[in-house]
Ligand SMILES: Nc1ncnc2c1ncn2[C@@H]1O[C@H](COP(=O)(O)OS(=O)(=O)O)[C@@H](OP(=O)(O)O)[C@H]1O
């Protein structure tokens with residue numbers, strides 16, 4: 240549901256083994272050969288990943304389960320930060336850094352709950368509808384949920400907001416706002432290149448639309464802010480809104 244870390248370095252992957260049951264085996268993903276973790280547990284994600292659309296790339300996370308649990312004991316109220324933006328706009332990078340600064344997150348919904356959904360307008364809407372429902376449940380339980388999905392259509396984002404409003408759960412739209420040229424020049428997964436070559440169809444920003452938010456609660460121009468600055472801005476915002484108790 241809530242994408243966080245894009246890196247797949249060995250050390251991060253090793254830490255990621257301890258995070259959530261469904262993420263155990265991040266190291267095997269990065270090597271592509273191991274199907275057991277160092278602790279001997281079956282890598283529960285191997286099958287999920289191997290049967291997957293090659294253009295949907297797994298993201299590891301940084302927090303251990305213990306770190307998550309410690310954070311849940313600290314003082315904050317539940318809310319959803321709905322981060323939207325082009326592929327390569329920095330949603331995952333900033334989400335990961337925020338998580339590391341003690342926010343709660345989840346990940347990789349397209350590998351599990353939403354496996355089988357593609358990138359047609361209908362599938363994207365269904366993807367985001369489910370994510371909205373799940374994020375609201377997490378937030379309702381007291382967690383700060385960070386969702387990092389392109390969520391290209393205003394209508395889908397409004398639906399997610401409505402789900403939260405229906406449940407009385409705070410919802411904040413966060414716009415990772417970079418020009419397409421910046422996102423494309425970063426191209427961390429090489430997908431823009433494939434899209435330009437016609438190897439991926441309906442790629443957001445290339446041959447599928449991205450409808451920028453009209454009035455997001457928070458804007459992160461990640462080509463002008465460092466990752467650290469984006470985190471600081473977000474945390475200051477959450478404090479101002481009373482989500483994180485100062
Ligand atoms: N056709 C197409 N368009 C856009 N993106 C594509 C596509 N195919 C694969 N990918 C990869 O999938 C990630 C987007 O998934 P999302 O669930 O965030 O998309 S959406 O919100 O349902 O539109 C997106 O991840 P991010 O790069 O992290 O944004 C891409 O890596």
Ligand SMILES: Nc1ncnc2c1ncn2[C@@H]1O[C@H](COP(=O)(O)OP(=O)(O)O)[C@@H](O)[C@H]1O
Pocket residue numbers: 245324325326327328329330331332333387415425427461462463464465466469
């Ligand atoms: N200030 C910044 N904030 C966020 N990402 C940045 C920044 N500067 C460079 N980047 C790079 O841009 C890329 C963003 O990719 P990613 O976080 O996966 O985006 P998204 O999740 O939106 O697709 C990463 O390679 C990241 O290292």
